[in-house]
Each structure stands twice: as structure tokens, then as C-alpha cells.
Amino acid sequence: MAIARSLTRSRDAGPVSDRPPPAGFVARRARSDQRLVERLRRAGCVAAEEEASELEVSAGGDQVLLEHLVQRRVGGEPLAWVTGSILFAGHRILVRPGVYVPRAQSELLVTRALLKLPRDGCAVDLCTGSGAVAVALARARPLASVVGTELDPAACACARENGVTVYSGDLTEPLPAELVGRVDLVTAVAPYVPTAALGLLPRDSRDHEPLTALDGGPDGIGVLTRVIVQAAGLLRGGGWLLVELGGDEADRVAGLLHSQGYRHVQTSCDEDGDVRCLEAQLVARPSQRRRDS
Numbered sequence: 001m002a003i004a005r006s007l008t009r010s011r012d013a014g015p016v017s018d019r020p021p022p023a024g025f026v027a028r029r030a031r032s033d034q035r036l037v038e039r040l041r042r043a044g045c046v047a048a049e050e051e052a053s054e055l056e057v058s059a060g061g062d063q064v065l066l067e068h069l070v071q072r073r074v075g076g077e078p079l080a081w082v083t084g085s086i087l088f089a090g091h092r093i094l095v096r097p098g099v100y101v102p103r104a105q106s107e108l109l110v111t112r113a114l115l116k117l118p119r120d121g122c123a124v125d126l127c128t129g130s131g132a133v134a135v136a137l138a139r140a141r142p143l144a145s146v147v148g149t150e151l152d153p154a155a156c157a158c159a160r161e162n163g164v165t166v167y168s169g170d171l172t173e174p175l176p177a178e179l180v181g182r183v184d185l186v187t188a189v190a191p192y193v194p195t196a197a198l199g200l201l202p203r204d205s206r207d208h209e210p211l212t213a214l215d216g217g218p219d220g221i222g223v224l225t226r227v228i229v230q231a232a233g234l235l236r237g238g239g240w241l242l243v244e245l246g247g248d249e250a251d252r253v254a255g256l257l258h259s260q261g262y263r264h265v266q267t268s269c270d271e272d273g274d275v276r277c278l279e280a281q282l283v284a285r286p287s288q289r290r291r292d293s
């Protein structure tokens with residue numbers, strides 16, 4: 001299934017440690033690499049060579065630490081939890097254990113979102129997780145205001161470590177009232193895997209990542225539909241909503257988008273040709289729609 005398949009891909013994390021390897025480490029590395037690569041491969045790591053290299057660099061030549069990191073990885077923990085970070089849209093993002101690992105596929109949403117965010121605009125990233133999307137937007141638009149919301153306390157803490165201003169709570173509910181009707185851009189990589197497809201996810205995700213980050217309910221669009229409705233209450237007229245989704249979810253939310261006052265709906269595909277990102281412009285704010293009807 002395309003939705004589950006897309007969640008297998010995450011950009012490999014680069015080195016966490018900036019310490020140079022100790023003398024002799026580089027020479028020994030070629031030998032230890034192959035044993036480590038084999039061990040990781042046997043444990044089911046697809047990109048075993050890259051992972052071995054990342055784990056070695058993270059350990060910085062400390063063999064005891066390396067063994068500890070490798071055991072965690074072989075036990076199925078996501079690589080980013082073990083190394084402590086991941087590269088997302090060119091930015092190093094800290095990812096603490098228990099927090100959803102940002103996926104390379106979500107860089108598409110960032111690329112599209114930056115086309116909609118004015119230089120000094122205002123953006124809200126719902127379901128911000130580690131804050132990866134918010135960080136990428138804020139760094140590309142240093143004059144803009146970018147904030148996030150997030151339900152999970154561990155993810156809130158992680159996003160704050162990444163420098164994101166996070167409001168803790170359900171979707172738009174915790175945001176300050178003065179933002180209502182003033183936001184240029186709402187982004188959301190909300191959970192969108194149908195409950196029945198959760199079992200198809202790769203082991204790292206299935207066994208470790210929190211269900212609240214993945215489970216989109218029986219039809220996959222439980223959270224997404226709430227995002228669409230609540231974002232309409234937050235955006236200014238002419239503002240944009242960008243969400244990540246999968247499968248035929250874009251078709252299934254089309255009617256709701258229209259009824260909520262969104263127009264100019266457009267989708268973009270990931271590298272497999274699957275629809276992955278939806279953008280829509282709010283042309284009529286909810287209060288205006290009530291007046292007009």
C-alpha cells in the first residue's frame with residue numbers, strides 16, 4: 001500500500017558528533033565496517049552500509065558506545081533515535097526517542113509551502129512533531145513568524161529543542177486567539193495511515209513510533225478532516241493550507257475542502273508518482289460564508 005510504503009523512507013541521518021575520530025580509528029574502520037554492515041543487514045537494515053557508517057561516526061571511535069548504539073539499532077529502534085538526529089530539507093533536526101522521525105517525502109510539502117509563505121508572513125505547522133517542517137520554513141524565511149502545535153509532550157519538548165515555538169494541544173485549539181484570520185499558511189503532516197494498514201508499516205515504525213503519530217483512524221482521514229475544518233478558521237482569506245496525505249485521500253477530502261471555502265486545489269506527487277501533498281487556497285473565511293449564505 002502506497003501510504004505504508006511511503007513511511008519506509010527517511011533520509012539517513014548524518015553524524016551527530018563533530019568530534020574528529022581518534023588516531024587509528026580511520027585505519028581500523030574498513031575492517032570493522034564489514035562485520036558491522038553484515039550484522040545490520042542480518043537485522044533487516046536495508047541501507048546497512050550507510051547505517052554502519054553513521055553509527056560509527058556517532059560513536060566517535062568509542063567501541064563500547066558503538067556496541068550500545070548497534071544493539072539499540074539491531075533491536076529495531078529507528079536510526080535517528082539512536083544517532084539522535086536526522087537531516088531534513090538540509091537541516092539537522094534533533095529527534096528524541098519516542099518522537100516521529102521526519103521523512104524525506106515531507107520535504108515536498110516544505111518546497112511547496114515555501115512558494116506560498118510571504119517573506120514576513122505568518123505560518124502555523126499543525127502536528128509539528130520534532131518541528132522539522134517548522135524549522136525548514138523558519139530557516140528559509142527568517143523574517144516570517146512560524147509556530148507549531150503538537151499533542152504529544154515528548155514531541156513538544158523535542159520541537160522546542162529544535163528551536164520551534166510550540167503550543168501544546170489539539171490542532172489549532174492551543175493557539176492564541178489573535179492568530180485567527182491572520183495566518184498566511186497552515187501546514188500539517190498529520191497522521192494519515194488507515195488503522196488497518198498500520199500492520200504493513202516497516203518494523204521500526206510499527207514497533208516503536210507512537211500510534212498518535214501514525215494512526216489516521218479507520219479511513220485514514222480522521223485527523224486530516226479536522227485539520228481542513230480548523231485551518232479554515234485560522235487562515236486569512238487568500239491563505240494556503242498544505243497537507244501531506246496518501247492513497248486516494250486527496251479525492252476523499254475534495255468535497256470537504258470545497259464546502260469549507262477552499263479553492264485552487266492542487267496535488268503533487270512523490271518520487272513514486274503517488275499523490276503526497278495537497279495545497280488549497282482559502283477564498284472565503286467561515287464568517288464570510290455565513291454572511292453570504
Ligand SMILES: C[S@@+](CC[C@H](N)C(=O)[O-])C[C@H]1O[C@@H](n2cnc3c(N)ncnc32)[C@H](O)[C@@H]1O
Binds near residue numbers: 103127129188190
Ligand atoms: C506524522 S507525525 C508528523 C510530525 C512532523 N510534522 C514531521 O513531519 O516530522 C504527526 C504528529 O502529529 C501529532 N498529533 C497527532 N494528533 C494530533 C492532534 N490532534 N493535535 C496535535 N498534534 C497531533 C503526533 O503526536 C505526531 O507528532
